[in-house]
Amino acid sequence: MTPEGRNLYSIGDVEKKTGLSARQIRYYESLGLISPVRTSGGQRRYAESDVLRLMRIKQMKESGFDLKSIKEKIQVFEQSLQELTVDSITSERAVLSSLFPVSNRAVLMKLLEKK
DNA sequence: TTTCTAACA
């Protein structure tokens, strides 16, 4: 069981936590980079995982990556995590891999080989 | 007050 954070944040909270503008946060969502849930009133609510992802996106942007390649990196990483789950690797390694930054794919591939 | 969508001097 992955202790997913049930604490949700408003877009205003996320602006403060990430330093990104609400405009950027909504735009990244339209690109499929994050998937906040909606309240019955239609407002977005972000999980801790969304905040962490936005922080990584911000870092990558500052490192010179365009949103297109950032999206690809995230998709590759997400897909790799699914493979780990499907192949049911030891929980110890699953937890380890989930902590890997999107950037480093080499070590993740090494884990996939050892299965 | 805060957030939402849509649109652009």
Added chain:
DNA sequence: TGTTAGAA
């Protein structure tokens, strides 16, 4: 991306 208008 910023910013703004009008609605919720």
